[in-house]
């Protein structure tokens with residue numbers, strides 16, 4: 099009842115100056131619209147760009163590094179245990195890249211609750227023959243189904259289906275620039291020379307396009323079985339175990355743990371790609387700063403209209419006070435005016451922001467490296483809409499507070515005497 | 518219940534700009550229930566200043582003010598606002614009405630603020646007072662379309678809506694022609710006689726003052742006769 103009366107007064111004061119109020123509200127609408135559209139577009143683009151690397155990078159990669167044994171025989175020589183030794187040109191003894199006992203390791207990892215999935219890989223250098231020329235590259239033997247589930251493998255394959263790797267025997271997928279160099283098309287035979295020095299004919303069933311051309315120039319995929327066959331390795335020979343976690347932030351800790359547990363090298367995604375996160379967080383930050391700047395400008399608009407309203411309605415304020423409205427009531431009335439401008443302008447802004455996002459979403463955008471993207475990416479995260487309306491409320495409140503306090507301090511005696 | 522409605526004890530006030538000349542100088546008096554008091558004095562002698570102190574709007578004074586036995590001096594602004602709302606009806610020289618609202622709504626506002634009766638009851642009351650003052654037909658008009666005398670009657674209706682303890686007026690007829698002045702005065706007289714309403718009216722019209730039940734005279738910030 100008490101609030102109802104204040105609201106009624108606020109509304110009638112607001113309507114008395116509805117044109118200016120509307121302009122102030124349009125200011126808020128405009129800034130919220132831009133805020134939503136900008137943030138949706140920026141983060142959409144961010145997700146796309148980050149996805150280029152982060153989506154198909156394992157959170158943890160387990161592998162064997164070729165390295166020198168840190169314990170050289172001299173360390174065991176009696177009589178020199180307190181001495182420091184220098185040995186030059188130490189050769190690596192362990193040249194095996196195989197992960198021993200990979201099945202047992204995978205089984206252990208799969209049981210870990212933090213793990214979303216794991217996919218083995220056989221990484222092997224190879225030469226692709228083009229007449230007399232041999233082009234160096236790598237062949238990754240993968241399980242396409244698992245690889246797709248964890249790293250969206252199929253999205254990066256064009257010209258054929260990634261799942262055919264397991265169905266068509268002796269099939270291969272080549273990076274598109276690599277295929278162009280080799281002058282081969284779908285269905286053609288690609289001749290591959292492996293480290294075992296044998297030449298294998300493989301059938302090209304698709305092109306791979308990661309968006310990073312230098313990578314695609316050397317990259318090829320086959321099924322694990324084919325990779326084992328052409329490199330002359332037994333079944334269950336793998337060189338990498340890729341792990342994807344539920345929470346990417348656990349990666350460094352889990353990597354450390356696995357390193358100790360399995361005696362393998364384990365590298366986490368943060369260490370491997372530290373620069374990506376900075377890039378995307380800076381883009382998000384810029385969007386926020388622009389959005390907030392727009393809102394602050396709109397806030398000044400509200401501040402102006404309220405100040406004007408107070409000067410114009412000095413008499414009304416004095417009457418209200420003389421007839422028993424307290425300073426707090428007057429403050430509430432003016433804050434209500436400010437907030438209703440914020441709520442009204444902000445809500446319309448959210449709707450317009452959403453519509454603008456929809457429009458951006460239909461603008462054609464050809465991203466050569468990602469065949470599945472045809473229009474600009476837009477993020478519709480409701481979080482941004484929530485932040486948008488909160489911001490608009492906070493800025494309108496702040497810009498209304500000062501004039502409202504001023505109005506609450508109006509001394510009716512001075513006004514009434516002044517006539 | 519005491520019959521003293523309003524009591525001023527040694528009230529003094531000096532404007533900061535002119536520290537040597539007090540505007541109000543040790544003013545003490547009481548107003549009893551049902552009295553129709555006229556405060557007289559030459560222009561500039563401090564009548565308005567005293568009235569604003571009595572109305573609780575001006576808190577910058579020395580001495581003590583009591584409304585119905587309750588000390589007002591030093592009370593927080595919110596309580597003073599409550600007292601003004603409930604116990605004091607104010608009629609200014611210049612009819613202060615809210616042009617955003619209809620005449621009826623203007624009269625109802627203090628009642629809605631007091632929030633002791635339903636909207637319907639307050640509306641009925643407001644219409645009753647507008648009827649008593651002979652301006653019921655104007656209830657849906659906006660105040661800026663009214664004549665001066667009409668506006669002043671609306672302001673009186675507004676002052677009456679919460680059945681106030683006392684009605685204060687600062688030269689309420691000062692800005693009206695003879696006919697309207699007489700009309701407004703007759704209304705005050707009627708309120709006093711028929712409704713036993715307590716009134717405290719500032720005026721410099723001796724004719725007006727002569728017809729009230731009690732006269733207080735001021736000169737240079739002091740009461741010289743009461």
Ligand SMILES: Nc1ncnc2c1ncn2[C@@H]1O[C@H](COP(=O)(O)OP(=O)(O)O)[C@@H](O)[C@H]1O
Pocket residue numbers: 515532533534540558559560561562563564565566567
């Ligand atoms: N805000 C103020 N500052 C300084 N002096 C004032 C102020 N208001 C009124 N005065 C002075 O106080 C005196 C009394 O004024 P007022 O109470 O309005 O007189 P009245 O109503 O009897 O004509 C006058 O001399 C006036 O000039």
Ligand SMILES: [Mg+2]
Pocket residue numbers: 564565566
């Ligand atoms: Mg005066």
